[in-house]
Amino acid sequence: MDEVAIIGGGPAGLRVMQILQCAGIQGHLYEQKRSVGRKLLVAGKSGLNLTNDAEIVEFLSNYKGKGLPKVLWERIYKAFNNTTLREWARELGQETFVSSGKKVFPNDMKAAPLLRALVQDIKGKGGEFFVKHSLRNIEPSDNGYDLTFSSEEGEIRHHYSAVVLAFGGGSWSSTGSDGEWVPLLESMNIKISPLEAANCGWEVNWDGEFLSKHEGKPLKNLLCSAGEESIEGELVITKYGLEGGPIYRLGHALRQQEKPALQLDFKSMFSTQELMKKVESVRKNLALELMQRWRLTDSVVDLLKCYHSELFQKIKVNGGDLQLLAKKLKNFSLPLEKPRPLNEAISSAGGVAWIELDENLMLKKYPDLYACGEMLDWEAPTGGFLLQGCFSSASWVGNAIKRKRSL
Ligand SMILES: Cc1cc2nc3c(=O)[nH]c(=O)nc-3n(C[C@H](O)[C@H](O)[C@H](O)COP(=O)(O)OP(=O)(O)OC[C@H]3O[C@@H](n4cnc5c(N)ncnc54)[C@H](O)[C@@H]3O)c2cc1C
Structure with a gap:
């Protein structure tokens, strides 16, 4: 008993x-x-x-x-x-x-x-x-x-x-x-x-062409933020969205947001001013020079192009606004759909x-x-x-x- x-x-x-x-x-x-x-x-x-x-x-x-x-x-x-x-x-x-x-x-x-x-x-x-x-x-x-x-x-x-x-x-x-x-x-x-x-991945409504080129690739040396929290690390691009330690850790903050979005800093080691300094002498082949001087991977460039195509168009036509692009590199907002299913x-x-x-x-x-x-x-x-x-x-x-x- x-x-x-x-x-x-x-x-x-x-x-x-x-x-x-x-x-x-x-x-x-x-x-x-x-x-x-x-x-x-x-x-x-x-x-x-x-x-x-x-x-x-x-x-x-x-x-x-x-x-x-x-x-x-x-x-x-x-x-x-x-x-x-x-x-x-x-x-x-x-x-x-x-x-x-x-x-x-x-x-x-x-x-x-x-x-x-x-x-x-x-x-x-x-x-x-x-x-x-x-x-x-x-x-x-x-x-x-x-x-x-x-x-x-x-x-x-x-x-x-x-x-x-x-x-x-x-x-x-x-x-x-x-x-x-x-x-x-x-x-x-x-x-x-x-x-x-x-502690799960999140879904992203990827552009089909972006996904076919970048599925499985890592996004490295990121500073990922949501709300008040920031985590350094790496994310992986998957068929349905993103996986990786930083997004797992930010899950709680992301779930509090009405329209969840992950803030990404692709160049956390440099300020916007320092990034601008790296490109001030560039006169021609701007798009290529930017990639090299800012050491951007194809995935990062294509991500920026997907969400901010107008900035790249302007760069092609008249040199564009590099400062704005540098700012986007440091504060890129990626809209998320929802967390992966509970069972996973x-x-x-x-x-x-x-x-x-x-x-x-x-x-x-x-x-x-x-x-x-x-x-x-x-x-x-x-x-x-x-x-x-x-x-x-x-x-x-x-x-x-x-x-x-x-x-
Ligand atoms: C892939 C994976 C990796 C993980 N790795 C880690 C790690 O490395 N470190 C870490 O800290 N945590 C890790 N976790 C999380 C950790 O395993 C869980 O937090 C932990 O097992 C929870 O323990 P618990 O005893 O509360 O519940 P559980 O381990 O979920 O056990 C609950 C038990 O209750 C039984 N049960 C449920 N309903 C009933 C019922 N009606 N009647 C009778 N029995 C019932 C279930 O069958 C189950 O066996 C991991 C989880 C997963 C899925």
Whole structure:
């Protein structure tokens, strides 16, 4: 009767389970797929970026979300921070190292050994797993909740005194994180900020000729901006738009814009005056000389031509306004259509609204029903901040339950 149900076998659910088992509290973990940690394994395919070595202020500046309670989130992070996460991984036999951009990876870059060790640790402490069980209903009952699962044996009901929801977000539904929990919680009068694609490419209405010449090519040494934020880096031109680190990081700012547009500085190392100085002695072959003296790639020139053809026409006819062209190079506004579909995104923004949660991440309307991981309304860029957010919030919930049980 005194078991705790944990729903979702991702990093968040597994971490809660581990804390409970260590404290001698019996956990039952339910996972709708036939094995746990599927998204974690996908994350490990390109190198599992477990956390980031940034100092606390820089680290926390990466988290956004509607109504994100900054003070509480800082407490949650401090209680299980990037150092604690690395120590925890070491205890599971996974040493880590710091790579470029302060990203932290396991030495072998993989997710599978960490996942295996974590599952073994939980099972070794008596934790029970129920895979191919999908939670369909939560009904408050005396001293807890009656949970209904669909399973291979049909519909199953169990009573638990406490329940932890760790459903994940809504991207990569093949891993099990399908966002289907949203209507279930909404029917319980829980406010959910809509799940939106985060850390993803954006669509651009490319000119056909431009695309046929430049698809797959990089745009390098950019300073990309949206709203107040600017990120240096590289973007890749794709059939549908743009991909790359800077646009992933700017996703939050872009989604706030009514007509999203990415501001690009192709020559961030130089001021407009310095660019003008480089071309002041040019007298003939202006178009060619500009390309060489400003070191512009074909892709940048064609992009400028697509969106500002009049400037190039004038250059051909009468030398045009070079200052205006230099200014466009430094402040080029590229209209965007929309983010790529949620299912393709690395993570999702949105989730359980913060006003629904108390400081233990328990739902205020439902005592002893907790939520953690990506399903909460926070978002962060890639770089290790996503998994850290999941592990920290899960540790917070696990420890809150532990404290409550020891009273
Ligand atoms: C391609 C890719 C690469 C990534 N790389 C990184 C990276 O390097 N670093 C990083 O920090 N983050 C990375 N991420 C993000 C990271 O994997 C996620 O943020 C993290 O897995 C979320 O953990 P979670 O436990 O909250 O949810 P999930 O890992 O999504 O787990 C939720 C689980 O709940 C189960 N579930 C859902 N509904 C039900 C239900 N009704 N009943 C029972 N079970 C249910 C799902 O099947 C799933 O297993 C990556 C993501 C992707 C897609």
